[in-house]
Amino acid sequence: MFLVVSQVALAQNTINSVRVWPSPDNTRVVFDLDDKPDFSYFMLKNPSRLVIDLKDTDKLKTLPSIPKEHQIVSKLRYSKPKDAKSVRFVFELAGAAKPVVFALLPTGPYKHRLVVDLHDKSYQSTPAATNSTPAKKRAINQERDIVIAIDAGHGGEDPGSIGPSGTYEKDITLQIAKRLERMIDAERGMISRMVRRGDYFVNLNTRTSRAREKKADFFVSIHADAFTSPQPSGASVWVLSLRRANSEIGKWLEDKEKHSELLGGAAGVLKDTASEKYLAQALLDMSMDHSMKTGFSVAEEVMNELKKVAKMHKKRPQAASFAVLKSPDIPSILVETGFISNPREERLLKSANYQERLAEAIFKSLKSYYLQNPPDDSLFAKLKAQYPTKHKVRPGESLSMLANRYGTSVNKLKTVNNLKSNTLFIGQELDIPQS
Structure with missing residues (x-):
């Protein structure tokens, strides 16, 4: 009898924590459990x-409170369960929401998880929904701002x-992204759009x-x-490769990107056949070729600037098959700001001054x-027409x-034209840096 009771007790699953992740258009609630959840909803x-x-599961002593400004979930509470061995959760919702509920096997730092995604049915994504001032709103076909989509990884x-x-990479990337956002929005003729805030x-x-919804001209992750x-140490800049990564670090990063989807809860990029079909069709078009050429040109510019600030891991842009670079109609790059796994660079990446310089x-x-x-x-095109970029001596x-x-x-002038002295020659053509 004692053995039977002990086995029943051991069969009870345990909830270790409940975490709430609100975002503009959905809320994710994650239940961390010891074992695979047996659930219905x-x-x-x-x-x-x-x-x-949740069947055969113990209650958690306390549940997280929901912030008052929360747009989707107003309260999370217990209710009377089906039986003495189960637990029932009730999400009180502020409005119409679409639930997506699924279990995840252990991966990375997590054990078993039950993930609840609640999507706000009333939410409409609007490109102008940013903190930018009215003067920075994009005009259509008339001296418009160049739109840079900024993606803070993870x-x-x-x-x-x-x-x-x-130190979490997700915190470092968001801090650098917000600094870049501030600089772009302060520049006449440019405007930023954050992928996550x-x-x-x-x-x-x-x-x-x-990024596409926000009519981005360029995407930087x-x-x-x-x-x-x-x-390993040093910064690097990555562009899209339609084949496998061209370095061991690249293969590691490709695996890490797939791992991120599993941590986030859906490995959608690996199984989304519609996206693969979209990409395959787009490859027949010249847009992908243009995007890749533009991405590589910008990557070279970024490397030239980064080497003034940071040690570089490679001297040339690297190529890998990252999902965030696969949009055929938006040129893109991925900037690795340094190795967070290197103790020295981890300290640098946490520094406000170093983040600002990056x-x-x-x-x-x-x-x-x-x-x-x-x-x-x-507007940049208008400025270029007004102010020459070349001068013949x-x-x-x-x-x-x-x-x-x-x-x-x-x-x-000397830097842009690689001049070693102040001597000029009649007929020499100089590049004029734009201020």
Whole structure:
């Protein structure tokens, strides 16, 4: 009899924690359990509620409170269970919501999980829904701003890589992304659109679709590198490869991206046949070729700026088959700001000053590229037509004279044109840096 009772007791599953991850259009609630959950659920109306039953599961002593400003879930509470061995949760909802409930096997830092995604049916994604001032709203086909989509890697349920002292990659990437956002929005003729603004997970296909909704001209994804050993160091810039990654680090990162989808809860990018069909069709078009060429050109610009700030892991842009780079109509790059698995670089990446310098390097590169290659309907195109970017040296002209004429400096003129001295030759063609 004692043996039978003990086995029954051991059969009870245990809830270790309940975590709530709110985002603008959905809320994720995660139950961390010792064993695989045996669950069922149903919806109730008037008022709107989601009810979840967990079989052979113990109660958690306390449930997390829901912030007052929460848009989807107003309260999480217990209700009378089916039987003495079960537990029943009730999600009181603020409005109409679509539930997606699924179990996840142990992966990374997590044991078994039951994931509840509640999607707000009333939510409408609007490109203009940012913190930007009214003056930065995008005009249609008339001196418009160049739109840069900024993707802070990982988030919410997916912490990304974890540094030796416990630093989460998802926190570093969001901090750098917000610094880059501030710089872009302060620049006349440019505007940013953040893929995520807080600590929540956005699956990989959704990241590029959000950029498309916001009419992005360019997509930059920010990450912090990692490897199985602490020795590797340095920043790197990645572009899309339609084949396998061209380095061991690249293969590791491709695996990490797939792992992120599992941490986030849906490995959708691996099984989304519709996306693969969309990509296959787009490959027949010239748009992918254009996007990849643009992405590589920007990647080279970013590397030239980053090497002034950080040690570089590689001298050239690297290629890998990352899902966030596969959008055929939006040029994109992925910037690995350093190895968070390296103790020295982890300390640097946590530094506000270093984050600012990294963000500035990315910003300068994007601005420089689009000053030279502006979309026809952009303000940058108008500025380029008004101010020349080339100058042919005439008799009597000097670097100081030209710097004064074009509102730049002698040092910038020398740097842009790779000049070793102040000597100019008649007929020599100079690139004029745009201010």
